[in-house]
Amino acid sequence: MNTLPETLRRLRNERSVTQEQVGEAILVSGSLIAAFEQGRLVPQSDTARRLDEFLGSGKRIQQLAAEAAEAREQARERRRLAQAAWFRPWTQLEESATTLRYYELGVIPGLLQTEDYARSVLDSGLRGAREIEEQLAVRMERQAVVLDREDPPVCVFMMDIGAVRSAHPTIAKAQLERLLAESERYRTFVHVVPDGVGMHPGRSVSFALASLDNGGLAGYVEDLFEGRVITDSPRVTGLDRAWHSINALALNVFQTRDLIRGMVRAL
Known part of the structure; x- marks a missing residue:
């Protein structure tokens, strides 16, 4: 058939x-x-x-x-069940959100990772080859669900310059080119927080925020052991304020593309 x-x-x-x-x-x-x-x-x-x-x-x-x-x-x-139980509530929010905002301190956001970069993140020496490939498939599916649907959410990805520099030299060029391509995608915006901006709330934590079609706002934070969705109003407000304070220090989308293009040329 x-x-x-x-x-x-x-x-x-x-x-x-x-x-x-x-x-x-x-x-x-x-x-x-x-x-x-x-x-x-x-x-x-x-x-x-x-x-x-x-x-x-x-x-x-x-x-x-x-x-x-x-x-x-x-x-x-089946892939959702392969995710850690504590991560599933956030992926469900990703699938229904109207706007998603991510701030990453040390790595490229998962939704923007190439397969090689994602594999390098997952291959920490603590997972076997089969588990790595299973988790990689889950991550790639998550990207498709959020970014490739017909009516995608507005996605704003903000990352520290250290995250942009995190890829191993053998995979860095492809990952940087992926960032450039994604920055041109419909409803997708990529920003980098450059060197020399001083201290800010994102120096110690990565986090994400999801705006929902009912007007609600939820946050997500993660530590070494697990992640959790934040719905308590004062804490969500705190994350939202932290986002805006970091965003005020970030390069705009055009400056970000120029920075990444320069990094690609240097490789």
């Missing part, structure tokens, strides 16, 4: 139209059509309906999309 990506490619080729033309016809980007054809994403129901209408395929794409979405959800649940 033909898969959804195969069916989409075949129907598009039969009509002799490009991915960009399909996207324009159904009011999405050509890159999103490419993601469907590569199997990286599954069309939502309304998008699948518009694809069927444009490609004249009855309800075939809607049926395949529903089957693919169910299979993906089952696989996602």
